[in-house]
Amino acid sequence: MTTGNINVSVENIFPLIKKFLYSDHEIFLRELISNATDATLKLKHLTNIGEAAGVEYGDPVIEVKIDKEGKKLHILDQGVGMTADEVQKYINEVAFSGAEEFLEKYKDSAKDSGIIGHFGLGFYSAFMVADKVEIITKSFKDEPAAHWSCDGSPQYSLEESDRKERGTEIILHINGDSEEFLEDARIEELLVKYNKFMPIPIKFGTREESKTTGEVEDAKEEKITVDNIINNPEPAWTKQPADLSDEDYKNFYRELYPMQFEEPLFHIHLNVDYPFNLTGILYFPKLTNDINIQKDKIQLFQNQVFVTDNVEGIVPEFLTMLRGVIDSPDIPLNVSRSYLQADGNVKKISNYITRKVADKLKSLFNENREDFEQKWNDIKVVIEYGMLSEEKFFEKAEKFALYPTVDNTYYTFEELQEKIKDQHTDKDNKLVILYASDKDAQHSYISEAKDRGYEVLLMDSPIVSHLMQKLETSKENISFARVDSDSLDNLIKKDEEQISKLNDEEKETLKTLLEGVIPSEKFTVQLEALDSNTAPFVITQPEFMRRMKEMSATGGGGMFGMSNMPEMYNLVVNTNHELVGKMLASKTQAKKERLINQSLDLARLSQGLLKGEELTKFVKRSYDLIK
Ligand code: ADP
Ligand code: MG
DSSP states (O other): OOEEOOOSSSSHHHHHHHHHHHHTTTHHHOOOOOHHHHHHHHHHHHHHHSSSSSSSOOOOEEEEETTTTTTTTEEOOOSSSOHHHIIIIIIIIIIIHHHHHHHHSSSSSOOOOGGSSSSSSSSGGGGEEEEEEEEEOOOSSSOOOOEEEEOSSSSEEEEEEEEOOSHHHHEEEOOOGGGGGGGHHHHHHHHHHTTTSSSSEEEEEEEEEEESSSSSOOOOEEHHHHHHOOOOOGOOOOOOOOOOHHHHHHHHHHHHTTTTSSSSEEEEEEESSSOEEEEEEEOOOOSSTTTOOOOOOOOETTTTTESSSBBBTTTTTGGGGSSSEEEEETTSHHHHHHHHHHHHHHHHHHHEEEEEEEHHHHHHHOOOHHHHHHHHHHHHHHHHHHHHHHHHHHHHHHOOOOOOOOTEEOOOOOHHHHHHHHHHTTTTTTTTEEESSOOOTHHHHHHHHHHHTOOOOEEOOOTTHHHHHHHHHHHHHHHETEEESHHHHHHTOOOOOOOSSSSSHHHHHHHHHHHHSSTTTTEEEEEEETTTTSSSSEOOHHHHHHHHHHHHHHHSSSSSSSGGEEEEEEEEEEEHHHHHHHHHSSSSSSHHHHHHHHHHHHHHTTTTTHHHHHHHHHHHHHHHHOO
């Protein structure tokens, strides 16, 4: 037996390991299973290339066993194993220097918990949870097995062992603070979290399975005991798209998110090996308007080892609403988020993902437009958000972003422009796009616009005011106007001058009369000579102010504090309407006021603004009028 000192320059590194990695102790298991997997895959490779003469690769499994009484956790593999020399080299020297380097690099930034525990510490992370660690290992080479043991001080012992089977057993003597890792449920939870898709089968105990035996007539249900294999060693993303059916993709979605009952809308298979390596499958889930609710996230893997479900910085922000997996050995994992954003490779990955998603959307649009239109409502939030946040995506989305009308006709922007250019272009050659945000609430305005031959879009996603702002600035001579933001004649000004039935003097009298009755703190009276069929009173809310308020409320735009401003309304009075003439001509002031109040309430009613006491008064007055 030999004993020795592990080469330490940082005195007593184990307490440091324990301290620095306090928050993330659980990653030790992922590290040890990764090592066991590496050792098994190395053996596979060596047998494949004929460098392991006489070795039977077989069907190796990795096994995790809990010895509750002995307070030990065992991790066993049937991989390449190590000779005593290799233990000396890889464990005492190399692995240690790896751990040392890791701590050296991160001891100042240890407070940034984002960097902690993301690979690199390797084998020595075992000391986070164990007082003592043993390795019993037999190389595939014809050499005696070795037994290494270390109690967390820089001293270790290394002696021969009589182990005969090829492979490695790691024994952790779990420390008093870490007894949770002797619980079956806890270990199973960790194995599922980190190793669910690792490439070598991982066995953890056994489980009961029912099996039908015998012929059809006298078939029997029988309970049999089988190995409890934690992982699926060949997850869908490691396969070729050509080898997968739609059903396979859906099954994999269920495998990833067992608690999701809604099916994904469609998937995107990522597969690239130059200039970086990346595979994965992204799914578009059905999204609601609430962009905050999201618990099932995209999972990041490195060679089938789970790393994190925080893909911020790697996946463009608007796509973090998607689900699925990304696997790449080229994403640096030991670094802080701010570093990630500056990393060239990561930027390329993010751009690649954006491009793939845009291409997929475009091909779905081209291949089956009807289906795409049906899905539009469920995916528009992601697309609109992407158009706002990624210039490249905005450009690509030109080809598939849809603008539905209130009657469910879906146009691309180009189609829309073509369709409405004659009717909607005003005298200054500006294309005015009318929209509604709520079909019911703005019904009277919509139907008025439709009666006059205008198209009205339905723009009802939460960030749509930002998107319109963006479209207005990136395209020439267009503007969006909500149907209730002014009278149609003002929204789309044509050359023809409307002739007013009232002369200037009458207009003055009318204005004074109205302002005496209508509360000026609520409405600004605006006299207009409109079509005599247009309603006498219409309440409008100027586009600019309302949109700024909306943008300020959804963040990132508008003006600071705008969302607290009181609502502003105009009262458009159609001086050409018969009823308005009647207001002027009525004999008594009381009759005039009754006409004005009744008309104002009707206008409020169409805008959904008549409530409470005012509504009660209106109803009463209406009965009086008809009795
Ligand atoms: P890394 O895995 O990044 O190389 P580790 O500290 O996890 O660093 O492991 C150090 C080395 O110890 C490995 O590179 C490998 O040579 C050896 N090793 C660790 N675990 C095993 C194992 N189960 N079987 C064979 N070799 C192992
Ligand atoms: Mg390792």
